Amino acid sequence: MNYEEEDENYSLDDDEQEDENYNEAEVDVQHVTSTKSTSQVITKKSLVAAQKESLVRVMELLSVKENQARTLLIYYQWNVDKLLSVYIDQGKDHMFSCAGLTVFDPSLVTLKKTMNCDVCMEDDLPSDVMTRMECGHSFCNDCWKEHFTVRINEGESKRILCMAHKCKAICDEDVVRKLVSPELAEKYDRFLIESYVEDNKMVKWCPSIPHCGSAIRKIEDDDVVEVECSCGLQFCFSCLSESHSPCSCLMWKLWKKKCVDESETVNWITVNTKLCPKCYKPISKQDGCNLMTCKCGQHFCWLCGEATGASHTVQSIAGHSCGRYKDDKVRQMERAKRDLDRYTHYHYRYKAHTDSLKLEDKLRKSILEKAVSNAETKDQQVFKEYSWVIDAVNRLFRSRKILSYSYPFALYMFGEELFKDEMSDEEREMKKNLFEDQQQQLEGNVEKLSKILEEPFDEYDHEKVVDMKRHLNNLSNAVDNLCKKMYECIENELLGPIQFGIHNIAPYRSKGIEQATEFCAEICQT
Structure with missing residues (x-):
């Protein structure tokens, strides 16, 4: 492959800039884990310890028994900060009363x-x-x-x-x-333990099927995050569906429904057929004549759908005159066809990229196997470090996924279903062009990255491997920057000025969706 002919999106101005990009990429391939994790995996074994951690905190701060602490935490959805806020602002009696706790004085009862x-x-x-x-x-x-x-x-x-x-x-x-x-009693205890997950907005079960048995806890109460469980499943913490950024949860829910139900089939039937006025079965038009005959024997006019007689001339149909088209029916059919065309456009591109994603997942596994194999058989000085190609294929996988989800995002962002009144037609068109320009740039560079990674690098000599490594690093950085710009555009130019609070999206992470760290804590003794 002639790298000199590659697009200027990631071309280098001079050798100094090339070295700078190379060093940046080297930092990227190290997969440095953030010092501050935003989520934790709570396994079945550590669930009791995680719950105990909150119980002990409340028991120590409020001087209450464990059963009282649990009752309070269940009522306040395991939000210790909220519980303490109620205690400080409204007092212990009010806090106890709301949670269903009372402190009975046995001395008031006469023993019998x-x-x-x-x-x-x-x-x-x-x-x-x-x-x-x-x-x-x-x-x-x-x-x-x-x-x-x-x-x-x-x-x-x-x-x-x-x-x-x-x-x-x-x-x-x-x-x-x-x-x-x-x-x-065992069943009762299980319900109490599982309450830590089911009544806690900061903790949710991993939605893996079959269930891996783990739960994920958010460390910070941010709006929308995507997490990766230790079982490998990546999902949206808010709606528990597969990770879908840059789509909001509502957009993704509408898109999935649109893809699986029969709404688009019905839409096509609406545009291309008319219902027989007698048996109400859909009839399509096969020739130029507007006198239709259903299998049930009923004759009707294609123009207006009303029943007619059987005989007709060039000018008229016996016993019928439909006059002019009704404007509302014309507009209704035109809109149905336009909506179907929009959906088809976005769905085709979404599916094309998701299909590529499946193939590139196989490519990722193949490259990993190839890298490991060649590191053992080739010159160790040249092949001892294959993180550059592994990082590039991971970048391809992540960016391809984002690119595929950008199409359902565009369908709803620039349609009228969600934002009909938030933008004028001119403003919608301007924002659509801005987004599509960035989308196309990302798409072009993703395809180039995919093409380079298909090369047989394991057969290359030292010089060609070094050359490929340099270009992969630069192209990976270009793709990363384009993803960042797309997300900044969505937040600042598209969703931000409208209803970003309703349509929050998970932020972009250059390293990919963060894998939740395993929760480790000693079981507290009380």
């Missing part, structure tokens, strides 16, 4: 040898078969057991309320475990 249960209506029961909750209400153990059993089996065990009428107090965990069977 026998008691009555207001649920089963049994009288004179021994006090040792009765249990009093912290709210002060007492019922027999059999009634409590039945109550707990029903709630646990119904999946409502994280916040089991007292049986007393209108009492909103949460039952003590230790009492629940004591009265139910060992199997139900």
Whole structure:
């Protein structure tokens, strides 16, 4: 391949600039991990420890028992900062009351040898078969057991309320475990542990299928992030679908629905067929005559769709005159055809790039195998370091993915479905041209990067390998910069001035989607 003829997007002005780009690329291929991770993987084994970490913090700060700390955290969705804010601003009593916690003073109750249960209506029961909750209400153990059993089996065990009428107090965990069977107690504990994920907006289960068993915790409460679980799945933390940046979650949801349902088939039928006025089946037009005959025997006019007689002349159809086209019907058909053309345009390009993505994933694996093999068989001085080609193919994979998602983004960004009233026609056209210019530049450089990586570098001599390495590094940097510019354009010129708060997108990362680090913590002892 003649690298001298490559596009000026990544050509070098002089040798000094070339060395500078080369050094920048060298830093890039080292895959330096950020010192500050933005997400953590919580495995099944570390889930208890992660939950314990929050429990101990609340127990120490508020001087409460573990079951009380858990009840508070479940109510406040495991947001320790929010819980403490309520405590400081409104006091402990208000915080306890909202969460369903009460502190009962046993000295206010006169001890009796026998008691009555207001649920089963049994009288004179021994006090040792009765249990009093912290709210002060007492019922027999059999009634409590039945109550707990029903709630646990119904999946409502994280916040089991007292049986007393209108009492909103949460039952003590230790009492629940004591009265139910060992199997139900285990199920109850599992619900309490899983609450740390299911009731916590900062923690979500990895959506892998089959489920890997891990959860991901965000360190910072930012709007939208894409994360990579230790199982290898990359997904959007907000909507739990596959990573889809630069599409917003809403755009991606609409796009996936548009691709899988039959809406576009119906759209085509609307544009290209008319319904028979008798049997209502779609009929397409095969010749120039506007008198249509359905299989059911009904005759109708193609122009207006109304039923007619069978005979006709050049000028008219017997028993019918449809007059002029109705403007609203014409506009409706034209718009349906235009919408279908737009969708077809973007879907074709989206699919083309996703198909390339699959092939380039195989290329990535092939290059990795080739690099490892040649590092063992060729001159060690030349082939000892293959990170340059591995980095380039990873850059290709990441940028191709972004490029494919940029087409559904463009469909909704410059259509009328989401932003009909936010931009004038002139403004929409201007922004569309700006975005498409950047999109085309990125597309051209991605294709060049893909072409170079298909070369048999393992068969090249030392000089040609060094030359290929230099050009790959420069082209990789060019692609990286184009991706950055596209995201800056989306944030500052497109979504930013409109509704960036609603259509947030995950930020671009030069190193690719950050892999969540594994959560490590000693299980706290209380």
